[in-house]
Amino acid sequence: MKIPPSLQAIFRRxxxxxxxxxxxxxILGIVLGLVLLLGLGITVQVRxxxxxxxxxxxxxxxxxxxxxxAARSTDLILLNDLFALHRLLQETKANNQNVAYAFLLxxxxxxxxxxxxxxxxxxxxxxxxxEPTEHHRTLILATNQGYVWDTAVPILxxxxxxxxxxxxxxxxxxxxxxxTNQLLLTTALVSLIGITAATFLTWILTRPILDxxxxxxxxxxxxxxxxxxxxxxxxxxxxxxxxxxxxxELEKADEIRREREILRRQLLEKxxxxxxxxxxxxxxxxxxxxxxxxxxxxxxxxxMEGSCADLQTQLQARELRQIAIQTxxxxxxxxxxxxxxxxxxxxxxxxxxxxxxEWQVRHRIAIDLMYHVxxxxxxxxxxxxxxxxxxxxxxxxxxxxxxxxxxxLIEQRGDELVAVVEDDGIGFDISKITIGDxxxxxxxxxxxQERAALxxxxxxxxxxxxxxxxxxxxxxxxxxxxxxxxxxxxxxx
Amino acid sequence: MNxxxxxxxxxxxxxxxxxxxxALSLPAAAYVNLDQRVPLPTPVNSAVVPLRVAVAAVISPxxxxxxxxxxxxxxxxxxxxxxxLVQRRTYLEINDLLEQGQVDVAFVCTSAYIAxxxxxxxxxxxxxxxxxxTVYYSLLLVPNDSVANDxxxxxxxxxxxxxxxxxxxxxxxxxxVRQQGSTPEEFFGRIFFTYSHDQAIxxxxxxxxxxxxxxxxxxxxxxxxxxxxxxxxxxxxxxxPFGIPPVVVNPALRPQMKLELQNFFLSLHQxxxxxxxxxxxxVDRFVPIEDSAYQSxxxxxxxxxxxx
Numbered sequence: 001m002k003i004p005p006s007l008q009a010i011f012r013r014x015x016x017x018x019x020x021x022x023x024x025x026x027i028l029g030i031v032l033g034l035v036l037l038l039g040l041g042i043t044v045q046v047r048x049x050x051x052x053x054x055x056x057x058x059x060x061x062x063x064x065x066x067x068x069x070a071a072r073s074t075d076l077i078l079l080n081d082l083f084a085l086h087r088l089l090q091e092t093k094a095n096n097q098n099v100a101y102a103f104l105l106x107x108x109x110x111x112x113x114x115x116x117x118x119x120x121x122x123x124x125x126x127x128x129x130x131e132p133t134e135h136h137r138t139l140i141l142a143t144n145q146g147y148v149w150d151t152a153v154p155i156l157x158x159x160x161x162x163x164x165x166x167x168x169x170x171x172x173x174x175x176x177x178x179x180t181n182q183l184l185l186t187t188a189l190v191s192l193i194g195i196t197a198a199t200f201l202t203w204i205l206t207r208p209i210l211d212x213x214x215x216x217x218x219x220x221x222x223x224x225x226x227x228x229x230x231x232x233x234x235x236x237x238x239x240x241x242x243x244x245x246x247x248x249e250l251e252k253a254d255e256i257r258r259e260r261e262i263l264r265r266q267l268l269e270k271x272x273x274x275x276x277x278x279x280x281x282x283x284x285x286x287x288x289x290x291x292x293x294x295x296x297x298x299x300x301x302x303x304m305e306g307s308c309a310d311l312q313t314q315l316q317a318r319e320l321r322q323i324a325i326q327t328x329x330x331x332x333x334x335x336x337x338x339x340x341x342x343x344x345x346x347x348x349x350x351x352x353x354x355x356x357x358e359w360q361v362r363h364r365i366a367i368d369l370m371y372h373v374x375x376x377x378x379x380x381x382x383x384x385x386x387x388x389x390x391x392x393x394x395x396x397x398x399x400x401x402x403x404x405x406x407x408x409l410i411e412q413r414g415d416e417l418v419a420v421v422e423d424d425g426i427g428f429d430i431s432k433i434t435i436g437d438x439x440x441x442x443x444x445x446x447x448x449q450e451r452a453a454l455x456x457x458x459x460x461x462x463x464x465x466x467x468x469x470x471x472x473x474x475x476x477x478x479x480x481x482x483x484x485x486x487x488x489x490x491x492x493x
Numbered sequence: 494m495n496x497x498x499x500x501x502x503x504x505x506x507x508x509x510x511x512x513x514x515x516a517l518s519l520p521a522a523a524y525v526n527l528d529q530r531v532p533l534p535t536p537v538n539s540a541v542v543p544l545r546v547a548v549a550a551v552i553s554p555x556x557x558x559x560x561x562x563x564x565x566x567x568x569x570x571x572x573x574x575x576x577x578l579v580q581r582r583t584y585l586e587i588n589d590l591l592e593q594g595q596v597d598v599a600f601v602c603t604s605a606y607i608a609x610x611x612x613x614x615x616x617x618x619x620x621x622x623x624x625x626x627t628v629y630y631s632l633l634l635v636p637n638d639s640v641a642n643d644x645x646x647x648x649x650x651x652x653x654x655x656x657x658x659x660x661x662x663x664x665x666x667x668x669x670v671r672q673q674g675s676t677p678e679e680f681f682g683r684i685f686f687t688y689s690h691d692q693a694i695x696x697x698x699x700x701x702x703x704x705x706x707x708x709x710x711x712x713x714x715x716x717x718x719x720x721x722x723x724x725x726x727x728x729x730x731x732x733x734p735f736g737i738p739p740v741v742v743n744p745a746l747r748p749q750m751k752l753e754l755q756n757f758f759l760s761l762h763q764x765x766x767x768x769x770x771x772x773x774x775x776v777d778r779f780v781p782i783e784d785s786a787y788q789s790x791x792x793x794x795x796x797x798x799x800x801x
Contacts, residue, residue, distance in 0.1 A: 055519065078554035078580045100527070111533050119530035127523045142521035144528055159558055169517060178516070 004044040004057070008390045022130045023209075024202040031198040032191055039187025041097070043180055050179060054172045058098065058149045059138050065096055066136060070163035073104055077112060077160050085113040100148050100168035124166075132158020142168070146173060213242055224251035269454055276339070276384060283339035286331050294328040333358075340387075340403040347376070348383040348410075355391060356408065363398045368407040375412060379478055385451045386419060386475060389459070392444050393421040393471050401425025401469060412477070417457075419473040427463045448473075541706065543575035544568070547599035548585045550656065551711055551738065552691040554580045561600075564761075564770040571757050580690050582657050591615060591743050598754060602738045603629075603790055604660035610784070618740045618751065619758040620782035623710055623775065627782060628734035630709040631661035632696045633669075637727045641704065644669050644730060650703035652784040653696045656688055659708075660790060665732050666706040668797050691715060698725040710737070714775035725785070734789040755781075 003011075018026065069092050076084045085104060093099045101124075103114030111120055130137045130152040130448050138151040148166040155161050208231045215226040224247055230240045301321035308314050335341075336358070343351035349371050357368045377383075390408060397403055403425030410419045445461070450473075452459045457475035546565060548557050557580055569576040579596055581587050584605040590596040592613045601609065609615030620627050635641045641650075644666075654677075655662025670680045676686055685702070687693040690711035696702040698721075709731070716723050740758060742751055761767035762778035771778060 051517065051519075075554040078558060078578075079550075079581065079582050080579070116530065116534075118532060118535050121525060121527045122529050122531045123523070123525045124527065127525050139522040140519050142519075142524045144526045147517060147519050147521060148527075156555060156558060159562065173517065365518075 002123050004482060023206050024199070027205070028195060028198045031194040035187065035191045035194045036088060037185065039190065041357075042253050043183040043187070046179060046183060047176055050176060051172070054175065055140075055149075058167050058169065059140075059151075061096075062138055062165055063136050063153075064149040064151040065092065065099060065102075065167065066153040066163050066165040067164055069104075069156045070153040073163055074155050074160055077104065077106070077155065082113060087157055089113055089115050089453075096167075098167040098171055100143075100145065100170075102163070102165045104155075104161055104163055107159070109162075128152045130154060130162060135154040146170060160205045170351060204231075205236070207231065208240060212236075212240060215243065215247070219247055219250065221418075222254075224254055248395060265454060267435065268450060272451065272454070280344070283335040283341070286335040286338070287341065291328060291335075294324055294331060298324045298328065325482040344385060348378060348387060349373070351383075351387055352390065352408070353408070355387070355394070359398070360395050365398070365403060366405045367403070370407070370409045373410060373417070374411040375477070378417070382417065382455060382475060382477060385455055385457075386417065386473070389448045389451055389473055390419065391422060392448050396444055397421070397423045397425065397469075402429070403468070415477050415479070417477055418473045418474075419475075421473075422468065424468045427465050427467045427469050429463060429465055430463055506736055509787045510673050513755075525563065539651050541575060542573060543577040545577045545579050545596045545600070547579040547581070547590055547601075549584050549587050549594040549599065549605060549738075550580065550582060550689045551600075551602060551708060555687045556689075556691055560774045563773045567761070567766055567770045568757060572753065573726045583770045584656050588612070588615070591741070594743055594745055597743060597746055597750070599741050600738065601741055602656065602659055602661075603736055604658050604664055606741055607787060607791055607794060608658060614744045615741050616744050616746075616751075617782055617784060618742045618755055619779040620737050620739045620786070621774075621776040622778050623713075623737070625777065626734075627737045627780060628788065629661065629737050630734060631665035631706050631729035631732035632712055633666065633704065633706050634694065634712070634726050635704045635729050636697055637725050639703065639727065642729055645673065645777060646718055646729075647704045649682045651683045651701075653693045653702035653705035654684060654686050655690050655693045655705075655707065657686065659690075660735060660794075661708040661732070662690060662693060662706055663792060664797060665735075668793060669730075671797065694722060694726065696721055704729075705737070708738075710775065717775070733789070735790050736782075737795075739782055 018029075020180070021029070046281045072088055073085060075081075076088060089104070093100050099115075101115050101121075103116070103120075104112045105125075106112050109125070111125070114120060128137060128139050128140055128150045132154045134154065136151055136153045137150060141150050145168060147169040149206050150164065150166045150171075153163045155163055175236075208228070209411045211228045215228045218226045226247060227244050228240045230237045230244075298321055301317050301324060305314055305317040305321065308317060336354075340351045340354060342354050352369060352371065356367050359365075360367045378386075387434070394406070394408075397406055400425045402422035406421070406423045408419070408421050410417070449459050452473060452475060457473065459474075460472040461469065463469035511553075546568070548561055551558070552560070558578065565576045565578055579587075579590065581590070585604050585608075587596065587599055587601060588605055588609045591601075591609060593600050598618065601615075606615060606617070613684060623629070633644060634751075635647070641647050650668070654666070657663060667677050670677050673680065687696055688707075690707045693705040693707050694700070694712060694715055697705045712728075742754065758779035761771055761780065
């Protein structure tokens with residue numbers, strides 16, 4: 001069956017509203033809706049049935065009162081006892097609270113006596129004409145005082161006159177109003193009970209769900225200790241059990257992941273430390289042994305140059321000395337790059353100043369270093385890491401940035417070390433070069449990130465095409481030497 | 494706040510329920526404003542003055558209408574003039590109407606004629622003839638199973654009188670009690686008035702009264718119509734004959750009119766319509782009558798007054 005689009009739209013609109021409210025509102029809505037619908041339905045039904053019954057009763061009563069009046073008034077009319085007639089009408093009205101009016105007509109259709117006294121409603125007389133041959137005639141008249149069941153009865157086959165009685169709907173209306181109000185009051189009371197019951201029901205139903213939602217949020221934030229209580233042995237209880245199982249599994253998986261992470265870090269640290277140590281060793285070797293040898297060689301060649309008479313040999317010796325001097329410089333540079341002795345001997349500031357100076361000379365790019373660190377020497381690992389990170393950053397600038405000016409700022413902010421490397425180069429689109437994408441070209445960035453992460457620090461890169469690049473490095477400074485020893489135990493080995 | 498407004502809007506149909514709780518919708522035949530009143534029109538005096546015929550309450554008002562309608566209709570067609578039936582509860586009221594000229598013709602009781610004749614010269618017009626006679630009797634009735642065989646047996650019992658001045662219904666039984674040397678109040682346990690003879694008969698038949706004195710004409714007329722009355726009642730005494738209740742006129746009535754009326758009544762038995770009308774009131778025919786026919790009654794009444 002195909003549902004017309006308009007109906008679909010209505011259904012969708014309904015679902016937008018119904019789906020948008022809370023479970024409490026839904027349950028309340030269902031309960032209230034049903035109670036009100038039932039109350040309304042019953043009220044309408046009862047009113048209709050009551051109206052029918054009472055209208056029929058009024059019609060019957062109207063006939064019986066009119067016939068009674070006709071019978072009792074016959075002799076009085078014949079005897080022309082107007083006072084007794086008047087009294088009879090008054091009694092008829094007094095004895096039956098539904099009687100709105102009663103009057104008697106003579107054979108000419110003139111009013112003999114009426115409950116209205118001297119005056120008489122203008123249109124009432126003509127409202128219910130009757131033939132003498134009729135037994136009776138009942139009509140419903142609409143009046144300004146409500147409906148009236150008007151019955152005309154000919155007295156003695158019309159030979160004496162006509163008795164007319166009007167029964168008002170006042171009782172009917174009062175009864176209807178009373179019944180309606182009672183039913184509505186009952187509906188309101190039941191609604192109130194319904195609201196209470198629905199609220200209780202909602203509480204019972206939603207409490208475990210809200211617990212689950214809260215626990216799920218906590219789990220999402222990494223708190224795997226959360227367990228929910230199984231309130232009832234129903235579907236929601238089942239869900240709670242499943243949820244608890246899931247959290248247990250997640251907890252296990254998280255533990256494994258955490259252990260692996262620790263292992264990975266330990267490994268990485270070891271690699272870095274080993275690398276540093278190796279570099280340090282090679283640098284020292286180059287400095288202490290190779291440099292000495294080369295210096296000896298240079299000295300030897302210089303002596304040879306001075307002592308040798310042969311010009312040809314002399315020139316060759318000078319040339320060789322020049323090569324040796326160049327090699328010595330290169331060895332120096334290499335050692336310096338591998339591990340600046342300054343870093344170990346004089347600290348980060350001196351090492352960085354040296355690095356900057358040499359970098360400027362080599363790449364011919366203006367560079368500016370600002371170093372504001374109150375602590376004289378920082379922990380070894382911090383100094384090494386920051387040095388390597390800045391070294392890598394500058395290498396990247398030289399390689400890709402096409403910058404004209406670079407500034408390096410190192411600042412201590414409480415327990416934190418903040419470094420900023422800024423250039424005015426071409427910049428790049430960060431979204432295209434993410435650190436974690438594992439591409440070979442960005443291993444440098446990844447290395448920086450890893451180094452910072454090992455010490456609990458972060459690196460933030462800000463760049464835009466044509467606007468240069470800024471790298472923010474933030475590293476915590478470990479407090480005490482004991483902690484350091486404990487934390488970076490293997491780093492010293 | 495917005496939520497509440499929306500809730501109110503949803504519940505809107507319920508607001509109107511109390512308001513419409515007393516509203517009704519029924520198919521009405523017409524609309525009448527009961528408060529828009531006009532004074533009742535005073536009865537217009539029609540150009541044609543109707544002939545007013547009074548019938549004394551010998552039988553009940555309804556019975557009178559049933560019996561006399563045919564007669565009055567015949568009279569109306571013969572005179573070519575509207576005829577109006579006038580009834581009153583007591584004989585004296587009819588006499589008063591006659592005296593004041595508010596009634597032209599009247600069927601009165603014998604004692605009422607004697608009283609009226611004495612007071613203002615009520616004139617005899619004609620008299621009905623029943624079973625060939627122009628006399629009637631007062632009958633003393635008791636329930637059929639009553640042990641009473643004469644008036645003496647009714648001492649201390651409940652007795653129904655008809656009209657206060659009815660000859661057969663009150664005067665004659667009072668006369669009988671006086672002859673016993675008592676008064677009705679002393680003699681009977683309780684007395685009540687029925688104001689018509691048919692009701693007195695019914696009172697005895699239904700044992701509401703232990704005895705009653707009634708007009709023999711009414712009793713026989715009743716017996717002819719309802720046989721059960723004969724089974725329920727028994728006559729224990731019959732009075733001497735009295736002059737029959739006459740048809741009378743106001744002495745001031747125009748002689749021409751009086752003659753016309755006399756002719757009408759006297760010739761009524763001569764055609765079918767008239768005969769039917771006569772049958773309805775249990776009369777053979779109407780005959781002329783003289784005041785002397787009531788002399789015996791007059792004497793009885795003066796006797797009664799003398800013993801008072």
